[in-house]
Amino acid sequence: MDYVPALARWIHFMAGVMWIGLLYYFNFVQVAALKAATADGTAAGITKHVAPRALLYFRWGAVVTWLAGAALLSDKFVDAFTFRHGMAGIGMGAWLGTIMLFNVWALIWPNQQKILGLKPATDEEKTKARRVAFLASRTNTALSIPMLFFMAGGWSHRALFFGM
Amino acid sequence: MKNPLDSLWGTIILGLVLTVILYFVVKSLIS
Numbered sequence: 001m002d003y004v005p006a007l008a009r010w011i012h013f014m015a016g017v018m019w020i021g022l023l024y025y026f027n028f029v030q031v032a033a034l035k036a037a038t039a040d041g042t043a044a045g046i047t048k049h050v051a052p053r054a055l056l057y058f059r060w061g062a063v064v065t066w067l068a069g070a071a072l073l074s075d076k077f078v079d080a081f082t083f084r085h086g087m088a089g090i091g092m093g094a095w096l097g098t099i100m101l102f103n104v105w106a107l108i109w110p111n112q113q114k115i116l117g118l119k120p121a122t123d124e125e126k127t128k129a130r131r132v133a134f135l136a137s138r139t140n141t142a143l144s145i146p147m148l149f150f151m152a153g154g155w156s157h158r159a160l161f162f163g164m
Numbered sequence: 165m166k167n168p169l170d171s172l173w174g175t176i177i178l179g180l181v182l183t184v185i186l187y188f189v190v191k192s193l194i195s
Contacts, residue, residue, distance in 0.1 A: 027172065028172065083190075086194060088190045088193035088194050089194070092186055092189070092190050135167075135169055138169035138170075138175050139169060141175050141176075141179070142169065142175045142176075142179040143179065143182070145176065145180060145182065145183055146179060146182050146186045149187070150186070150190070160187070160191075161190070161191055161194055161195075162194075162195075
């Protein structure tokens with residue numbers, strides 16, 4: 001079944017672009033835009049119409065990326081996650097991606113639901129949710145840097161690891 | 165001490181530092 005890895009890699013890339021692209025949108029664009037929009041009273045445009053849609057593709061993009069990555073690793077899945085048989089590089093990328101997926105579903109999405117009013121929350125809970133979601137999102141942005149380094153670690157990275 | 169995650173540059177620098185640390189970890193695991 002040579003088609004499975006080819007399809008899995010393609011889907012992994014497309015979903016990964018969707019996921020990390022939206023993560024960078026949130027961190028590089030929306031945080032600052034929301035601050036400015038709140039100051040001039042136009043924040044609802046973002047919180048009501050943009051953020052829920054962006055979060056939908058963001059969180060499901062994360063799931064598809066992880067599943068396609070797991071399919072791509074296939075019988076090397078355990079070797080990668082246990083850093084064995086020369087799979088430490090991609091394994092580190094896989095661990096970072098897995099931590100990021102956890103952050104999306106366990107920290108960012110539940111807290112964003114409170115912030116955007118999709119789930120009932122008091123003002124105090126919303127303030128706390130804002131901080132947790134923000135830090136989890138920024139953590140994922142920081143983790144994406146080594147994650148992409150190790151994910152992209154194909155033939156071109158041999159010089160870095162083996163001096164070839 | 166300020167949380168580096170509060171600024172975009174702090175976040176990026178943290179990610180780069182983490183990359184260097186993890187690179188040496190992986191290098192030691194491979195060799």
